[in-house]
Amino acid sequence: MLHTLAGPAAGSYRDRLREWLETAIPLQWRQRDEHPLTIDAEHELRRHWGRRLFAAGYAGLTWPREFGGQGLGPIEEFILYDELARADAPESLDTIGKYLAGPAIIHRGSDAQREKYLRKILSGDEIWCEGYSEPGAGSDLAAASTVAKPIEGGYRITGRKIWTSFAAVADRCYLLAKTSPTLPRRHNLSVLLLDMHQPSVQVRPIKQISGAAYFNEVVFDGARVEAADRLGPENAGWELVGMTGPFRRVRFVRDGLRHYSELRDLAARFRECAQQHCPADGSVARADRFVERVELYRWHLMRLTELQANERDWFGPASVIRYTGTELSQQITEAGLALACPRDGAYWRLRYLDRRSATISGGSVQIQRNVVSTAVLKLPRPPRPQSAGRPS
Amino acid sequence: VSLVPSADSGPVSAAFAELLHGYAREPIGDAWFRPGRHDDFARELSAGGWLACGGKGDGTGDGAVGLADLLELAELWGARLIPLPFSASVVLARWSSAPDEDPPWRTAAYLDRDGTALVAHPERGPVAGLAEPDWTPDSDAALDRFAPSLPLATASAPASDAAADWRRELTAMLAAECVGAARMWLTRSIDYSRVRETYGQPIGSYQAIQYLLVDLYRDIEFAKSAALWAGQTADPTQSARAALSAVRLARTGLQAAIQVHGGVGFTWELGLHFQLRHVMTVERLLLASAEETR
DSSP states (O other): OOTTSSSHHHHHHHHHHHHHHHHHHHHHHHHHTSOOOOOOHHHHHHHHHHHHHHHOOOOSTSGGGGGGGGGOOOOHHHHHHHHHHHTTTOOOSSSHHHIIIIIHHHHHHHHHHHHHHHHHHHHTTOOEEEEOTTTTSSSSSGGGOOEEETTTEEEEEEEOSSSSTTTTOOEEEEEEEEEOOOOOSSEEEEEEEEEEEEETEEEEEEEOOOOOOOOOEEEEEEEEEEEEEEEEETTTTTHHHHHHHHHHHHHHHHHHHHHHHHHHHHHHHHHHHHIIOOOOHHHHHHHHHHHHHHHHHHHHHHHHHHHHTTOOOHHHTTTHHHHHHHHHHHHHHHHHHTTTTTTTTTHHHHHHHHHGGGTTTTTTHHHHHHHHHIIIIIOOOOOOOTTSEEEE | OOOOOOTHHHHHHHHHHHHHHOOOOOOOOGGGOOOTTTHHHHHHHHHGGGGGTTTTTSSSTOOOOHHHHHHHHHHHHHHHOSOOOOOHHHHHHHHOSSOOTTTOOOOOOOOTTOOOOOOOTTTTTOOTOOOOOOOOOOOOOOGGGGTTOOOOEEEOOOTTTTHHHHHHHHHHHHHHHHHHHHHHHHHHHHHHHHHHHHTTGGGGGGGHHHHHHHHHHHHHHHHHHHHEEEEEEEHHHHHHHHHHHHHHHHHHHHHHHHHHGGGGGTTTOOOOHHHHHHHHHHHHHHHHHHHHHO
């Protein structure tokens, strides 16, 4: 029996969820346009929303039951995030905890670590951030240079992480750090579960070209991690970074739907502008094309979800969705800018600037294409640049 | 209804692939499309039960496979371009109320420029369950053999009860053929990029070529999702749009395949144009259909 999004089980799950959502979304959130929330109030509300999802049985959908999850699959995951978006629910702050740290702790953590962390992640009581990228190690994570020096009973952390989402609100960091000064690349890294509430951990927001600050820089100046908070064996952290791959497959359902909602809103706004305010040559037809491509994105995401749910080969088709979506979002904002809309000009300027990060953050579109090229199509590695031309 | 093939689909697809591979060994050239060339294979397909393998559209019938499974077969068909109306016959067999014992081979239905065409082979007459066609051979530009792989003939007929269903499924099948056509050329382009060298390196080692191939692969996978959705959705407008999206992506993919092949890519001899012409013709047919359902 196939697991499908159109099946009766999926339908009843969707109905129950929809009914719950009718009354669950906080009034403050629904009225945020009339009564804007401060950043702190918004964070508090989103934290609270994570707890509410947990209480209603909508947290850790794909986690095994023995670890407090719901033991469900990608179909229900798709429906959950599809309905949350449809209901314009707040976005909880749990991405890193539920989709990275939690699954890694389930599969590689000690019993004590599972006991200490899993429930708090699911309940939304502890927010996590991901300490991967550094100023000198973006796509090339193995070049991480943040040092975890062994000390009595644990490690002393020195270094900088960058582009760290949720760092400003995080309680814990899933930190990739160098635990050996001598071992070769990839064999010198460990994953440490770091307490963010230490004076030696400083979080600085990074102001982007749009003026917003979604990302942070985190500076570790002698922060401490207990030995019991190292995940897996010492210097085996690279496997844990790679190991998170299988868990990201569920995260991509969630991320994919988040991107879909954004694309749908952008395309709808573009169409509205094109039809009502700036019916320049071809702009309405262009809007139709955007809408079609956004729908195409959704159909592909639905197929990927069913491929996963039925344990079929999904990696190849999944490897191309993210960069396609981020590039499309840029194309819509560029077209929006070109409309020179008398009513929505400010909106498109801001969105245009904001979306420039889309094709860089979380793995640049070039790196993503490289992955497809080598891992899916198995094309030969590019030739190494020749030494000619370098200063001698 | 699903967007993935059933668990049983693998062996069926593999058997069909083997059949096609065994039959269509030679590279496709002009001789491939000579009239009557494939009559024996048509009988073989029919005798092997392939035209009735979709069972009935309502899910009845022995050994019937689902639409997602049929789309896998259409994709394989699109790679080989045997000029027989396989997709149309399979779909018509699903929705025709004709007796089961005689699959309506050579009774093809393709959408013409007006979006209303059926094709009924003159020797066999109309398919039961569909209205008497107004047979107008050679009436449509699609008959100009621009795409010799797509055996088009047209006749218009009013809609029957099952018309929406067979139309949706046929549209999806044609889109899947185009996906198969593009996928075949992805494989050939990758093979070519490994052996063709320039500046002492296989061209496939240059990122500029790799990105072309990656996007070609992307287009094929998105096209496949669109073809599946075209077959699944109950909304005729969305179905037509999805199928058209799939076919356009397949065409974009074939464009990239020409580019990867360089100069030889735009030669008649290479044969890529046969798939491209097939896709271009389906695109035109579906465009008419999509506009009509708007």
